[in-house]
Amino acid sequence: MSSGRLPLVALVGRTNAGKSTLFNRLVGEQKAVVDPTPGVTRDPLFGTVRTARGSFLLVDTGGLDVEEGEIETKVREQTELALAEADGIVLVVDGRVGLRAGDEEIARRVRRSGKPVWLAVNKIDTPGLDSHVADFYALGLEPVFAISAAHGRGVRELAEAIAERLGGGGPEVEPGQEASVRVAVLGRPNVGKSSLVNRILGQERVLVSSVPGTTRDTVDIRLESGGRSFLLLDTAGVRRRARIDARLERVVSLRSLRALERSEVVLVVVDAEEGCTEQDARLASYAWRHGRALVLVVNKCDLVGGILSARKRSEDWVARFPWLRDVPFLFVSARTGEGTERLLPEVSSVAERYRAEIPTRLLNTVLGKATRDVSHPSVRGRRPSFFYAVQTGKEPPRVSVFSSAPELVRAEYARYLLRRLREAFDLSGVPIQLEFRPRSRARSKGQRPGRETAKSVAGKG
Numbered sequence: 123m124s125s126g127r128l129p130l131v132a133l134v135g136r137t138n139a140g141k142s143t144l145f146n147r148l149v150g151e152q153k154a155v156v157d158p159t160p161g162v163t164r165d166p167l168f169g170t171v172r173t174a175r176g177s178f179l180l181v182d183t184g185g186l187d188v189e190e191g192e193i194e195t196k197v198r199e200q201t202e203l204a205l206a207e208a209d210g211i212v213l214v215v216d217g218r219v220g221l222r223a224g225d226e227e228i229a230r231r232v233r234r235s236g237k238p239v240w241l242a243v244n245k246i247d248t249p250g251l252d253s254h255v256a257d258f259y260a261l262g263l264e265p266v267f268a269i270s271a272a273h274g275r276g277v278r279e280l281a282e283a284i285a286e287r288l289g290g291g292g293p294e295v296e297p298g299q300e301a302s303v304r305v306a307v308l309g310r311p312n313v314g315k316s317s318l319v320n321r322i323l324g325q326e327r328v329l330v331s332s333v334p335g336t337t338r339d340t341v342d343i344r345l346e347s348g349g350r351s352f353l354l355l356d357t358a359g360v361r362r363r364a365r366i367d368a369r370l371e372r373v374v375s376l377r378s379l380r381a382l383e384r385s386e387v388v389l390v391v392v393d394a395e396e397g398c399t400e401q402d403a404r405l406a407s408y409a410w411r412h413g414r415a416l417v418l419v420v421n422k423c424d425l426v427g428g429i430l431s432a433r434k435r436s437e438d439w440v441a442r443f444p445w446l447r448d449v450p451f452l453f454v455s456a457r458t459g460e461g462t463e464r465l466l467p468e469v470s471s472v473a474e475r476y477r478a479e480i481p482t483r484l485l486n487t488v489l490g491k492a493t494r495d496v497s498h499p500s501v502r503g504r505r506p507s508f509f510y511a512v513q514t515g516k517e518p519p520r521v522s523v524f525s526s527a528p529e530l531v532r533a534e535y536a537r538y539l540l541r542r543l544r545e546a547f548d549l550s551g552v553p554i555q556l557e558f559r560p561r562s563r564a565r566s567k568g569q570r571p572g573r574e575t576a577k578s579v580a581g582k583g
Contacts, residue, residue, distance in 0.1 A: 310402065449551055
């Protein structure tokens with residue numbers, strides 16, 4: 123396994139076998155939508171699994187048994203591509219239902235991949251159901267794990283077996299490069315990503331062509347600037363799904379999103395002439411929701427009358443996508459070089475904000491003033507009190523606020539507090555995770571206000 127990236131493991135199987143529940147259990151958070159309706163999972167979803175034996179990247183896929191139809195065909199094709207890209211495969215089957223027609227065909231497709239396979243017999247919630255596992259040995263896949271994704275039974279053993287077989291994953295960057303800022307350059311085809319990278323490098327290190335989709339794989343480029351190391355991940359363009367027709371283009375999109383998982387800072391490149399499209403906003407939102415620092419780079423400003431004209435146009439984009447107010451915009455022309463000298467300094471600044479550590483005292487001063495300035499509205503005759511806050515995560519920052527009634531905190535009030543935090547600590551471009559906890563949990567763990575130093579965490583603010 124290359125030391126530059128984590129091994130990729132694909133979760134596959136029939137619809138409603140519990141793949142998304144297992145995905146959430148393995149990555150330790152509710153990233154995948156779980157619903158009893160078959161076929162809820164469509165696009166591949168990534169997450170990192172960390173165990174005592176190492177780490178690996180996990181991709182949740184749609185079912186391999188979906189019915190025919192345009193969307194269903196795309197789901198199946200995306201699953202096949204995840205299989206092609208993966209270093210290992212977990213086949214999830216429903217232990218309660220038992221061996222079904224079609225399971226053998228899925229097993230044959232998995233075996234033909236020639237990759238390590240783990241068979242996870244799911245929904246074995248109690249030892250009394252272990253007898254249901256025996257039938258699945260007929261699939262000819264080993265090792266076999268009896269698990270309950272819903273309750274966690276056997277899941278840790280499965281994760282450790284995967285990490286041990288794949289060499290533990292290794293670091294996401296090569297030894298000696300831990301201090302580098304990892305930057306993914308993403309965007310639709312032909313918005314000028316590679317031209318922008320070449321301008322930053324000052325040489326033709328990346329192929330540039332006017333034909334959309336020239337870049338077919340992610341290119342890792344290391345450079346030093348301003349006394350800092352950077353790892354640029356120049357990616358292939360991410361097309362709108364309806365326009366992804368060729369198999370190669372779907373592989374390109376999957377690899378681009380995988381590059382996002384390796385990054386800390388994401389530059390989403392937008393064409394100034396075309397403006398910020400739905401696909402641009404969707405891609406930026408994907409990076410934001412996955413806890414990556416974000417900068418929107420508006421390229422080709424020379425084609426719309428210069429930077430001032432492009433900045434004027436961007437006001438309409440923010441009106442369409444209001445959450446972009448939290449993201450810094452850079453206006454550049456890769457062709458003329460205008461504005462490009464600010465790119466690496468801005469990346470360096472947003473990386474510092476991404477890694478920031480906020481002292482608990484200052485954090486509580488800001489939140490105390492915010493709650494005094496605007497009180498939480500009464501909910502069913504009750505008004506939650508806010509006692510103190512602690513930074514409980516970093517890269518990106520996560521802030522835990524201890525409250526008398528966290529279940530009553532309204533989403534709009536949480537957004538208000540996020541805005542006050544972002545303004546007070548200059549966290550532009552950094553997604554902040556803000557969670558509300560009951561005070562009793564803090565006391566039970568021996569936490570006391572004013573004693574901790576808040577660690578910076580990136581999140582979904």
